[in-house]
Amino acid sequence: MRRDGLRELTRRKADEDALKPKVWPDRLKAGEKANSKRMAEVASVYSIEPHIRTTDDIVSDMGSIRLVRPDEAPKRPRPVNKRVWASVERDMSEVIDEGFREALRRDPQRRRRWIVLVDGQLHQLGAINTAAKRHGVQVTIVCDFIHVMEYLWKAAHCFHDPGSAGARSWVTERARMLLDGVDPSQVAAGMRRSATLRGLTNRKAVDTCAKYLKKRRAYMRFGAALAAGLPIASGVIEGACRHLVRDRLDCCGARWGVAGAEAVLKLRALYASGDFEDYWSHHLRCEHQRNHVAVYANGIVPNPVPSLRLRRVK
Numbered sequence: 001m002r003r004d005g006l007r008e009l010t011r012r013k014a015d016e017d018a019l020k021p022k023v024w025p026d027r028l029k030a031g032e033k034a035n036s037k038r039m040a041e042v043a044s045v046y047s048i049e050p051h052i053r054t055t056d057d058i059v060s061d062m063g064s065i066r067l068v069r070p071d072e073a074p075k076r077p078r079p080v081n082k083r084v085w086a087s088v089e090r091d092m093s094e095v096i097d098e099g100f101r102e103a104l105r106r107d108p109q110r111r112r113r114w115i116v117l118v119d120g121q122l123h124q125l126g127a128i129n130t131a132a133k134r135h136g137v138q139v140t141i142v143c144d145f146i147h148v149m150e151y152l153w154k155a156a157h158c159f160h161d162p163g164s165a166g167a168r169s170w171v172t173e174r175a176r177m178l179l180d181g182v183d184p185s186q187v188a189a190g191m192r193r194s195a196t197l198r199g200l201t202n203r204k205a206v207d208t209c210a211k212y213l214k215k216r217r218a219y220m221r222f223g224a225a226l227a228a229g230l231p232i233a234s235g236v237i238e239g240a241c242r243h244l245v246r247d248r249l250d251c252c253g254a255r256w257g258v259a260g261a262e263a264v265l266k267l268r269a270l271y272a273s274g275d276f277e278d279y280w281s282h283h284l285r286c287e288h289q290r291n292h293v294a295v296y297a298n299g300i301v302p303n304p305v306p307s308l309r310l311r312r313v314k
Contacts, residue, residue: 181223
């Protein structure tokens, strides 16, 4: 983003960074951020049929060794009536509230089961619970299992070398425990106890993973979710983050203002949701009314193309 498009906290950090002495070539250190980006809030609403799976099905999809033959695997249902949108201008609660309004438009009687897939951000969870209470909707919140796996892999590298068979076995064992319905607090306690018994000095990733599991254990009932046929991964929203936001706004060398970025996101969301043709017809009608009909007497717009008489000139 341009400097005037950054949020207040990011802008202050960018101003502080500008005052620091630079060494050529000016490269960011590990963990440093350029303080030049603004987070986009992305949401999606869609319908999908229940799809009952087992722990072996999920582990087979994740691993290189398939436990179920592809021709024997049940056909997955596809999301239907999917609508996506994103915003860099509005805050998280507004985008979440828009998602609830769209879902209520589809299910005003609240007869369907509402599932909310999240990445586990605590502020996001609070905003979802607040919106659900405000709209009088009972929702089932499920933490994205792929995000859980990312934390498990980082913790595994404290015990085993990256890419080793030991690391894969460590992650698979704990993933199976979570998918089988074991309390995430027990998984967290086990990895912390193992790190203590081994006397690990570099155990930050283990403690971070354990803390993540314990704080979000109420939303990690993966065993019950699989048995009920509920989705446990937010692939739809991850795909929207890529093709809706990153593919256009995160281009090399691009510098955006808030208004311009917001306009582009709205147009891309209309196209991705299959609503662009309807919107464009509406836009043309409004333009015709505003720029032509409104300025002519009795709303009669003359034909802009005059009648022509052609004659042959020698």
